[in-house]
Amino acid sequence: MVKKNKKTENPGHVSQRDMWLWQSRDVSRSVVILFAGFIMLYCTDTLKMSAAIVSVIMVVSKVCDGVANAFxxxxxxxTQTKWGKARPYEVLIIGLWISNWLLFSTPASFSMTAKIIWVFIMYTLVNAVFYPILYASNTVYIARAFKKDQIATIQSIGGIIIMLAAVIFNIAFPMMIKVVANDGAGWSKLAAIWAVPMMIIGVLRMIFIPEKYDIETTAKEKEKLNWKEVWGVLKKNRFLWILGFCGFLFNFVTSMGVQAYYFKYIAHNVGMMGIVSAANIISLPLVFLFPRWIKKFSTSKLMVVGFVISALGYLVNFVAGANVLLLMIAQVLVGAGNVPFSMLPVLLVLECADFNEYKGLRRMEGTMTSFTNLTNMIGAAFGSAGLGVFLSMAGYTGSTATNSSASLMVIRLLFSLVPMVLYLLVAFSLMGYNKLDKQMPTIREGLKAQKEELDAANVMKSEEE
Structure with missing residues (x-):
């Protein structure tokens, strides 16, 4: 009897080893992002900085981030090395975590001016030095480490690993804040507790996952990229702008960090935040259905449905108050709806790269990923800064005894109706991506023919030599 090969039967098959190793760096990177959701709380309640000043720091830092993403x-x-185009940059995850630890280790003895400078420098190192290159290299790396069907499997089913890490963090971190982070030294210790294992986990895929596929279909892809070609893609690929706009709004919502304020001042129990976050576990099995749904409906349509579901969850938040059951129901809806856009944007960037190549442009996975990261980070900055601005305008003081009813209402709105409206806008915007969905079968066939022609030409050239 002939033994059946899973890879032959299912071109999307990925071994358990590769699945876990590939997600290792994304798990590490995701935890840093989750950390960022507490920077406003750390600065206002521990460092005693005004929310408005923290907002200014974030906005100014994002100017640096914009320059970094451009490059x-x-x-x-x-990049062309023996290790590949993107693989060597994985080592920057170590610098990312060291900078994050230093950010949450701002010396208490510093003057307020020194604290502002320190926070700005460390926040900029995290967001404008290490993170942009790590993010830009991700799409380039996966496109050369796995085949297209495998990429869909990794980004969907593999996303459950990242979600589990996020759930663990969201359950454990608020509890750890309550126990450990009672002062500046406690925050520093807490950041170190997470930094050490996350640095080790973060370098695993660089060590064990090689770049092994040459995906270029033209000799031009081997040439040095010039800025004229970059501007050409930005002008001609409107689908990239749709993706960037949606990323901006999505990160605006997810980076506000209003959850900590809500559970502290509305629910009156920060520890409850971890219990509510545990409800995300219910939505984890959904990712196993993503590969089938993507083939049937397309990635972008799956995202549209997800954002509508999340919007419903935020509506529930508005009436939940301190009701744990309603907050958990809302969390399940928001968490399940967020999953597609959280896990699958790489697939849309690769489709945009195929569109570029089909139109005679360079693929530019790294450049387009940097562009989407720029819009993501700007959205995150405006979300974090917006929280500070709104709280300051409403008279937030950092003290339960002196906070006004206006500041409490702002916290409620930012936790519910504001993100609901923004997510509905994202869903509407993504409908404009449908035109590319319809073109993709033709584009893939065209690129396949180009690749076959290039391979045949290379074989002929080798025979002649």
């Missing part, structure tokens, strides 16, 4: 993708797209 990050270009650097990765122009």
């Amino acid at each position: 990050a993708g270009w650097i990765v797209d122009n």
Whole structure:
């Protein structure tokens, strides 16, 4: 009897080893992002900085981030080493975590001016130095480490690993804040507790997952990328702008960090935040259905449905108050709806790269990933900064005894109706991506023919030599 090969039967098959190793760095990176959701609380309640000043720091830092993203993708797209185009940059995850630890280790003895400078520098190192290149290299790396069907499996089913890490963090971290982070030294210790294992986990895929596929279909892809070509793609690929706009709004919502304020001042129990976050476990099995749904409906349509579901969850938040059951129901809806856009944007960037190549442009996975990261980070900055601005305008003081009813209402709105409206806007915007969905079968067939022609030409050239 002939033994059947799973890879032959299912081109999307990925071994358990590769699945876990690939997600290792994304798990590490995701935890840093979750950490960022507590920066406003840390600065206002521990460092005693005004929310408005923290907002200014974030906005100014994002100017640096914009410059960094302009170069990050270009650097990765122009890299050629024995280890590949993107793989060498994985080591930057270590610098990311060291900077994050230093950010949450601002010396208490510093003057307020020194604290502001320290926070700005460390926040900028995290968001404008290490993160942009790590983010830009991700799409380039996965496109050369796995085949297209495998990528869909990794980004969907593999996403459950990241979700589990996020659930563990969201359950454990608020409890750890309550026990450990009672002062500046406690926050520093808490950041170190997470930094050490996350640095180790973060470098695993660089060590064990090689770049092994040459995906370029034209000789031009081997040439050095110039800025004229970059501007050409930004002008001609409107689908990339749709993705960037949606990423901006999505990260605006997810980066506000209003949850900590809500559970502290509305629910009056920060520890409850971890219990409510545990409800996300219910939505984890959904990711196993994503590969089938993607083939049937497309990635972008799956995202549209997800955002509508999340919007419903935020509506429930508005009436939940301190009711644990309603908050958990809302969390399940929001968490389940967020999963597609959280886990699958790489697939849309790769579709945009195929569109570029089909139109005679360079693929530029790294450059386009940098562009989407730029819009993501700007959205995150405006979300975090917006929280500070709104709280300051409403008279937030950082003290339960002196907070006004206006500041409490702002916290409620930012936890419910504001994100609901923004998510509905994202869903509407993503409908404009449908035009590319319809073109993709033709594009893939065209690129397949180009690849076969290039391979045949290379074989002929080798025979002649």
